[in-house]
Amino acid sequence: MQIYNTQTRKKEEFVPLVPGKVGIYVCGPTVYDFIHIGNARPTIVFDTLRRYLEYRGYDVKYVQNLTDIDDKMIARANQEGITVKELGERFIAEYFKDADSLNVRRADVHPRATDHIGLIIGMIKKLEKNGKAYAANGSVYFSVASDADYGKLSGRDIEELMSGARVEVDDEKRDPMDFALWKAAKPGEPSWDSPWGKGRPGWHIECSAMSTKYLGETFDIHCGGQDLVFPHHENEVAQSECATGKPFVRYWMHNGYINIDNQKMSKSLGNFFTVRDIGKEFDLEALRMFMLSAHYRSPINFSRELIEQAKTALERLYNAKRNLEYLLGHAKDEAAEKDEAFIKGLDGWRDKFCAAMDDDLNTADALGVLFEAVREINSVCDADSGKAAVQAALALLNELSGVLGLLYKETQVEDPEILALVEQRTQARKDKNWAESDRIRDLLKEKGIVVEDTPQGAKIHRV
């Protein structure tokens, strides 16, 4: 697989550190509010990366942190009159609700910053010992000037950064580019004991400390949105490499923005839609489809029309699936003449799908392949097809859409109450009692069941 590595600014062949195993760290949300659909992009895209690597046989360890202490957390908790801990618990639960409704699998570990204070302090002490950090008035800062490699991830020139940085009045930092590893406690803020007095960790250090704990000092893939390249990830590299003396991350992957009118969707600009709100208007599987319809590094300008399009595209996949399930229930055991070539041809679709995903996780092209495959399946599979052919087509459709985390909703209806209603409706139609048949159809619709009358009888499926 080729991966575009932000650090080298080119596509590189992905070779894991340990054959057969992959360690992935994704910067997760700061849990002070509901996530917006910009935040949902890395969540969905990197969940798909994980699924694909597993599909290709890798044993993946996937870690996503939850930032549950920082300035935004403290400000919001004060505003709401609750503790930072209560705020964190509330929005961690809300985050998982959204992740579940986007069919994003739980990470193997979801470390929280506040559960790792001792570990973080240990790393800061190491940096101090290595001459890379200094304490000032109960806070500790990373000394950017002490790190000759600083700027290598984002490709920024350190001299330029230094000269451009603003010097704050009363600044206790030696250089304006230095950043906080530990922040001395202010009155009313949550704090922990440390060698420098009471305080709390800075944001960047939590990711360095927790990724190392769960994935090792050097690991394979680190992901996040483009806005994190600088300063967050640049600072992570500096902290980790200066603490361990080893290379930190082998491949850096960054997703492009979800924009509104070509401006990044963000809380501070107020131009955002939460996943929860979009979920009131659309089935969130359509939002997942929308995210995967573009390459993860391309910006997407958000519009409702694009989600509508994604919904229609998704419906085409579900129709194909239902059709195959229906055919399977009626197909003959013996193969039709056309079946052998058709079954052989299915492997070609799988190969093309993987070729697209191998090209820097090109989900847009992979979806294109899936739709081409569906077009062929729809035109070849019919009432004459043998069972094996229909089964193979259905398996391929489920397999490839499963890699993308799509097409997971139940399509078959087994609920006895629903089946009894369908039976009553069939009887009403036989009796030419159209009013009753329409009434039952509407009742079924309310329960999310659509009835289609075919020459073979009533076909039902979930909406």
Ligand SMILES: Nc1ncnc2c1ncn2[C@@H]1O[C@H](COP(=O)(O)OP(=O)(O)OP(=O)(O)O)[C@@H](O)[C@H]1O
């Ligand atoms: N508009 C966007 N498009 C794509 N990814 C985004 C967007 N906004 C944030 N992200 C990503 O979402 C993840 C969670 O970010 P974080 O919790 O820092 O967001 P936030 O601070 O709440 O967002 P905001 O940028 O709106 O203030 C990060 O990987 C970040 O890069």
Ligand SMILES: [Zn+2]
């Ligand atoms: Zn991070």
